[in-house]
Amino acid sequence: MPHPARGATAITGLGITPMGRIFGKSATELAADAVREAIQDSGLKKSEIDGLLINAGITGSTGHGINLSLQNYLGLQDLRLLNHMNAAGSTAAQMVQYASLAIAAGMATNVVCVFADAPLVEGKSTGAAYGGPARPSRPKGMAALYAHAGFYGANTSYALATRRHMDLYGTNHDQLGAVAVAERAWATMNPRAQMREPMTLADYHASRWIIEPLHLLDCCLVSNGAVAVIVSAADRAADLAQPPVYVWGMGQGHPGDPLRAGSNWETESGAKIAAQTAFGMAGLGPQDITCCELYDCYTYTVVVTLEDYGFCKKGEGGPFVQDGKLGPGGSLPTNTGGGELSGYYMWGMTPLSEAVIQGRGQGGERQVKNDAILCTGNGGTLSYHGALILSPHRS
Amino acid sequence: MAEDAATRPLPEADEASKPFFDGAMLGKLMLMKCADCGAMRIPSRQHCDVCLSANTDWVEASGRGVVRTFGVMHRQYHPAFTVPYNLAFVELEEGPRIVTNIVGIGDADIRVGMPVVVDWERHEDVAVPNFRPA
DSSP, X not given: OOOTTTTSEEEEEEEEOOOBSOOSOOHHHXXXXXXXXHHHHHTOOGGGOOEEEEEEOGGGGTTOSOOTTHHHHHTOOSOSEEEEOOBTBTHHHHHHHHHHHHHHTTSXXXXXXXXXXXXXXXXXXXXXXXXXXOOOSSOBSTTHHHHHHTOOSTHHHHHHHHHHHHHHHXXXXXXXXXXXXXXXXXXXXXXXXXXXXXXXXXXXHHSOEEEETEEGGGBOOOOBEEEEEEEEXXXXXXXXXXXXXXXXXXXXXXXXXXXXXXXXXXXXXXXXXXXXXXXXXXXXXXXXXXXXXXXXXXXXXXXXXXXXXXXXXXXXXXXXXXXXXXXXXXXXXXXXXXXXXXXXXXXXXXXHHHHHHHHHTOOGGGOOOOSSEEEEXXXXXXXXXXXXXXXXXXX | OOSOGGGSOOOBOOTTTHHHHHHHHTTOOEEEEETTTOOEEOSSOSSOTTTOOOOEEEEEOOSEEEEEEEEXXXXXXXXXXXXXXXXXXXXXXXXOEEEEOXXXXXXXXXXXXXXXXXXXXXXXXXXXXXXXXX
16 A cells, blocks of 8 residues: 555646856845746646745845745735745755645645745855854854854865764765766756866866865855745646656654764764655665755765665765766766756755756756656755655656 | 964853853863763753753763864865864763864874863963863
């Protein structure tokens, strides 16, 4: 007996704005562009949208992010579902999950899920966009030890996680670099990708240190832009404009405080917990997955995520990715649009948008076998995880 | 490391961490120990994160630990920091981890698992725990 949630909803609309150093539009205007495109793409009438879930990116913490007022900006009236959600990079997958749960409960039928961000400022460096919050000269309490020690930006804690994996398991830069090279190879086939120049392992090694052990080319891009998807009841999805991409499995995992005694936050992510729920719902295991769209804020995130989903044993992620199996022609095509490393950085909407493109069979020269797509979101420092298993087949 | 550590953002005690920073001025690394279940924690919260008890004892830690993991920062975000400099999580002998810098050793010689001991960085009204090779 299949799980009742398997195939009950589908992604029916997708809108993606231009990505990268896109200036002159606020996050709200970008969000509106993406939502309009997603509605047109789906074939739904605007009046059929009865739910709106919102995720502001990093601009959400500056006061310039999208928020509940987006409903009014879009002129969406009499909604039956509305929320502004934030579980960091896992939010996009989670929005699809909560939309699916609400649809299954009869609370809504067509739910728009939108992410928008505009951290890049004309004339300022990309690195300046994610430098961290304001820095008081006397920060308070134990958290002040981070500022005193010089932990600035998201790169720091991911560098520490990567270091521990390298030390415990012998993971090396040739292996991490293989992830970056494979994703760049995919990006060369994605017209939306920000980084489309071919890249070699030598290029990777030559890229400057950001924080050892992370090179520049271990780190994701920063992008201005927006992505919207529409989640619909499967029955409504069947006769819309696009091939439906059905939700087969959903799961989350959130391991907790990395500073607590006994935590293995560096090498065991929330994916371990999410995998059990999502695979259980879908009735699948890693052997059934035909392509992966994984949250890849860093090369290492891909390695640890593959381990935690059971594609290989814990600690063997380095050798697993080194043979090129993630790239074009490989046995486990992964991040087929170039991911966040070479495509665009829309938090969890990066893997989700590419999963929808692949699920529809609209990947063009980068299209891969799409029967069962694993799509993940990850936030914090491997702290928050959301999983979706998607398929073009309803059952 | 910073050329002039005094210009770095110096911590200021809040209510939860006051005994930690009071102890620090005396060269004592203070942790919270749950009076009910015995779990040890860094004093960033008023309740035990194992059993949620609000009954707490303060105990002096040994000051010994190992480098849990570390990184070497090459990008400057704050003018008081001269790059490169190291950042580390030290796993204390008592179990909890603490955010710190490793001192008294070149960045290239730091290793995961290296035994370290607390090394206080003293300022006029606050002391901050760095760690050096044991």
